Amino acid sequence: MMARNIALVVLQAVVLLAVSPFIVGLIRKVKARLQCRLGASVVQPYYDLRKLFRKDVVVSSNASWIFTATPYILFASTLTAGLLVPLFVSKVPLGFAGDIITVVYLLALGTFFLILAGLDAGSAFGGMGSSRVAIVASLTEPAMILSIFAVGLTAGSTNLSTIVHKTALLEGIVTDPPPHLMALAALFIVTLAETGRVPVDNPATHLELTMIHEAMVLEYSGRYLALIEWASALKLLLFLTLLSNVFAPWGIATEPDPLWMALGGAVWLVKVSGLAVFVGVIESMFAKLRLFRVTDLLGVAFILSLLALVFFYTLRG
Amino acid sequence: MIQLAFLIGLTGYSLGILLPLLTRRCPTIQNISAHGAAFLGAMGGIGVGVGGLTAEVPYHVSIPSSLPLLTYSIRLDPLSSLFVLLISVCGAAVAVYALGYVREFYGRYSIGALGSLFNAFLLSMTLVVLADDGFFFLLAWELMSLVSYFLVVTEHDKADVRYAGFFYLIMTHVGTAFIFLTFLMFFQETGSFSFEAFRHSAQPMPEGLSTLVFLAALIGFGAKAGIVPLHVWLPYAHPAAPSHVSSLLSGVMIKTAIYGLVRVYFDFLGPPFPWWWGFVVLAVGAISALLGVMYALMEHDLKSLLAYHSVENIGIILLGIGAGMIFQSYGLASLAALGLLAGLYHTINHAVFKGLLFLGAGALLSQTHTRNMEEYGGLIRTMPWTAMFFLIGAVSISALPPSNGFVSEWLIFQSLFLSFQIPDLLMKIMLPIGASMLALTGVLALACFAKAFGISFLAMPRSSHARQAREVSLTMRTGMGVLAFVCVALGLAPMLVVPALDRITTPLTGASIAGDLLSRGGLSLTPVMGEEFASVSTPALGMVLAVIVPVALLGAVVLGGTLRKRYYKTWGCGLNLTPRMEYTATGFVQPVKRVFSTIYQPTVKLETEFLEESRYFAKQRHFEVRIEPVFQRYFYDPVVMFVSAAADRLRVIQAGSLHLYLTYIFITLILLLLMAG
């Protein structure tokens, strides 16, 4: 039994690492298409990663060991968070190690070290990025915990595998749509904010007035930059998986036999790419918000998730 | 075993009190004798604590005193032995640290006084936690406040230190008055001051009286713990003390207030109490947590930042205890045990990492001689060990996995989320709102400590002090190292801590939950409802992280094929970067200040001095931002105004004229004669 679990965990890690650059490529492709230009191919991110891994690393003379350690800590914490989320089978083997709060705080561990790395180089850009991420993160994480928990209440648990397993068997989902919809909206806003998509932060720009995530990683190069890019892609995939599996887990394998898992995996891939396309469309439709409009948007997300929680009790009585 | 440990502890501390005063001559002897004796005493304390936790029947000894109503009686039940253990472990680490830190005070302040007061402080705290008689508890409590006052004003040549000390002394005394009222009401009911009588009072307290007792205890112990309306003295007093003392003040002394609350609510008042008590404690906890972290974010003096964080963490502890009390009032004993256990776990964690952080701040202060973070910078290169320990403390206090802060905050989250089992609708909604405030607090704490660590340790030194800083002495490093090790151990090994805590919560709440709290052979924590509800296993998380990092390292090297690394200037749009261009702490928190400006009501002052020639080129700019001290302005100043106004008006009765004095006597004589006639 032990060996099979470990194999499953490794499989999940490999799948996550493989699919995440594809998702980023897909979103860029959709945006390019909507701007009536051909755009790079969907697999371009893989080439970028390979190029970056081969390049030399340039490290700032002011920086300390934190600067060099942060990429690895960020990559490890995001991957561990990924391993806790059910992808293709509802009972994820590492489920006992953590629940939704653990996932959120693992991501926070990554953000914490990213903020420190931003400050470490001593440049104004890094400081600016860290300061902005501090306020954005402090508004998104509570919203994230509460929205997932609002859904968790239907399953009576905060453990992701249980939530997915119960909702997958069509038990709770139909009964009270309003709180679920609110929680879904809140989580979608959080996804855009955490992964630095357009309304909150423009991933493609290097203009110091607007960039939040990019500013912190400005100093990175070579394999460090590759790891960080890969980690942010992983984070994007993680959020999309949460959106799809927690709110619409149909088609996921409920028992760990290979055939069902393969089918579940395929269904998961389709759902995630659909969401990626949707994110691409959203990015093309909206312009980037001013920084202190973003905090109002995130305030809305926080209130939405809180209301989802409150409505869950009041409506069901 | 306990008697032996008790004797060692007592001799250690009393030696520590006497020795420094006798050896007048050289400060080093005084320093070593004081802190050596303190270390010995702390070892004794650890023995007592461990003995108490493992002993079946509580160890009890009482010496009658010649004063009526006062018996010097001591009782070592699991709750007090936990706190004795806490005090002794932190005391031992701080004693080792102080050996190096106090060297800075040679020649400027009397080391003998500092050393003996330090020992008296530790002894009085241990006695507070062991006391089994109301009168003796009050005596030890006042002694603790008095000794800690004289420790806070060690550097009494500075005016703000004196003000902070006096403010602290008055607030603790007001607190003690309320605690005295609580015991008075118990005395009224049971006729004696002994805790035994409080515990088994014949008939339960009448409704009105028990509410009075609840409020008086909350205010009394809250004033010492620093809950929000009564917290204003804390950010003055803790930074003013020498760092090794403020580490004990913030880490351990405010925990005696938590001990008091738990003792009065769970032990004396007994389980069936009205629901709104738990809600009041929860609300106070949530508000203290949120406001504590918000004011901490705006603070740029490292030690008062840490002091505000103590207010925040006390709030989090009260959230746990409040949730426990709510469950208790609805008869859900096992959930109440979970809430209380989470609160106590966070108490231990906070004592350890707050102590560590203050010791770190002390190390920085001893090297740079300033507490202002804006003048730090780049200290990680010159003080690597201190940076490492401060980082461990920062990770723990921000509750990041797999640290100990995360475990206790996770437990408190779970106890708040279990609210759906409460029949009453209002409570069902209130607890998750408390959870949302805890989530917001947690993440703001993360931002605050990212700022504290980032601005102080990283990038380039911003002042000449920071440039000349060197690593601190070995004793200070070992002191911090011990606390850091305990911090990590508490994080990775909850399965050791939980059974010990369970021995405490079982008698208090009547439900033992150690069994179903630890599943998978103690690997993971599952709150009461079994694994499928929720479970976390920090050891497993730690292992997975430990596996992925080397794999990523190897993978990066294999994929890339190169290991070359070049050092070059940071990119500054072509300019070469100077420390003035780095981000400052004020800059870092400006977005937060702007988002939450309704709470802060900031006042910004910007004066620009232009060149004579043209109005467009500024010679000098002076920028100052000030946060509105709301509580001080609308709560404390009016009280002080009222008292001094009353004093001025009353001054007229001593107007100096003999005839007026004679008239006083005449009128009193006539009135009393009429009364007697």
Place this chain on the structure above:
Amino acid sequence: MGMVRPDIGSQMVDLCAALLLVSCFAIVAQRRLSACVDMFALQSAFLAATAALVALLTGIHHIYFAAVLTVGIKVIVIPRILKKVVERLNVKRELEMNVNIPAGLLICGALVILAFFIIRPIIPLGFFLTRDSLSIALAILLIGFFTMIARKKAVTQVIGFLVMENGLFLGATVAAYGMPLIVELGVFFDVLVAVLIIGIYSHRIQDAFDSVDTSKLSVLKE
């Protein structure tokens, strides 16, 4: 001592006590300082007479001795000291007052009523001969106290104090046929020393403040 029937005896004692009370009112009504001193001497004389009468009627000899002492000290020695103080301080005759004379007299009247009201329940306890003049003794005590408050001059405060002493002495003789001898001696000795000290004080105050107006003595505030 059966010479005089008891009720006539108590009436005679009451007569003397009444005379004493009238002299009290006279002191309060005085405007000039030296007249005050004379009035005090007169009152002490009445007091001695009362004491002698009581001694005569009850046959307790040591009261005679007290009466003689009163005459010696309070009628002759103390008025002379006060007269000397008044001349030396050449304080102007006019008496400044906190309370003008009509109001003073009204208050003294109220005090007498109050004294009667307080002592009335105790009367039956006393000796038949002298029991109803105890309330007069209390009245004199209160009036003496009031004169100390009403007048500004240091000397008048002394006189007020001495009137209180007279009230006390009358109370002692009336209530319990005089205290034991040593007590009487002690009381007299204390009164004498008190007056001496007050005399010394008024000299020094006169030199230091060149006025004896006690309202000037209010430098020491709260």
Place this chain on the structure above:
Amino acid sequence: MTLSLVLLLGTPILSGLGSLMLRDRRVVEALQYGQAAILLAAGALVVREVGTGAPVTFGLLLYTDALSAWLDLVLAVVGATGTLFAVGFLGEHLDRGLLSVRRFRQFFCLFDLFLAAMLVAVNVADVAIMWIAIEGSTLAAALLIAFERNKAALEAGWKFMILGSVGIALALFGTIILYFTSEHVLGVTSDALRWPELYRIASSLDPTAIKVAFVFVLIGYGTKAGVAPMHSWLPDAHAEAPTPVSAMLSANMLTVAVYAILRFKVVADRTVGTAFTGNLMIGLGLLSVAIAAILLLVQRDYKRLFAYSSIEHIGIALIGFGIGGAGVFAGAWHLLNHALAKSTAFYGAGWVLLRHEHKMLDRVTGLLRQMPLAGSAIVIAGVALAGLPPFGLFASEVLITVGTYAARPGVAYLFLSLLTLAFATLLYHVLRMALGEPTEAGRAVGARSRVLLSAAIVINLSALGAIGLQIPLDLARMLEAIVRLFDTRVGIP
């Protein structure tokens, strides 16, 4: 037994007269040292003998039971250290040429007679003789207060003299009424005024007369004890008198006046029941604590500061005695500790006065740095007077609050808040003086007097510390005897 009583009373009288006759300064000082030593020894002897046994009498004149022995202890200890301090303090004035040897000898004559008068007042059996002794102490005190002959001292002395005499006169009238009622029961005998007889027949005395007598006594001796609203003379007298005198006034004279009130209370309780006297004393006590607590805040002179603190503590003791039962235990314990702490505070203040030659509170800072022993004396005394644990006043204040709470919770809340206010106001000034950097150098004190001053302080502090947490056995037994004395159910031995 009578040897120790005679020794106790005789020594101050002899040394007072002696210091008048002897010409040479050194001899007078030696006399004073002897007197201090004998006082301490005699005090200890009296305490040992009276302890639990029956009251000790010497002929018809002296009558020392547990209460008197308690006061003897207070007078002996504080008198001894006060004499030491006085020799040091006045010796310094002599060395600085501010004083002639004649005035020096006059001072000590008055000082010892003042102490003797109080000792007699406490041990004498007859109420009237007690009155005479207290009157004698008032006269001696009046001359001592105006010793320095400046304007302020004269004014303070005058006020003390007038108010004191008025108080004493009222007390005498109360004694007369008591004599009047006791004579009604006992007939015209000379021992109608002796305490033992009064206690024996107390239950058969006339209630209304005793009520009126107690009112007069409470107002009269209350003025001497500085109970509000008759306290107005106290701050002026204590501030202007030479410091050893203000220490004696504060620690001893107020306590002796309270002793007189307590003696009458024992009689009145047996006649009228404890309610009447209790309520009166609690009311006046609360008033004193309130006035003192508030006025402490606006003080600008550190001797006046300690004077107001005396008013507060006498008020607390009165409340203690007013409650009865454990309150009496606490009240007596409070008086002893207050006397020790207050005299230490005045010794410290005196040393500071010698050094800085002015009494302005806000110009004195950094005492702990500049004058370690005087500074720590003031700080430790301040801490003790604020009612903090290691010293006895904490225990007595807790017991008294418990007593008032049992009687009426409202009074207990008021009492506790007043105590907290007094704690804040007193420590505000004391700590402002003690901490910080010294601003004024002041004038150094001669070596000889420095030894004497520190001796007085050290003896007092060690006594205060020794009885802080645990009462010595024979003192505890004596306190029980005092409690029995006030217990109306129990007959008087």
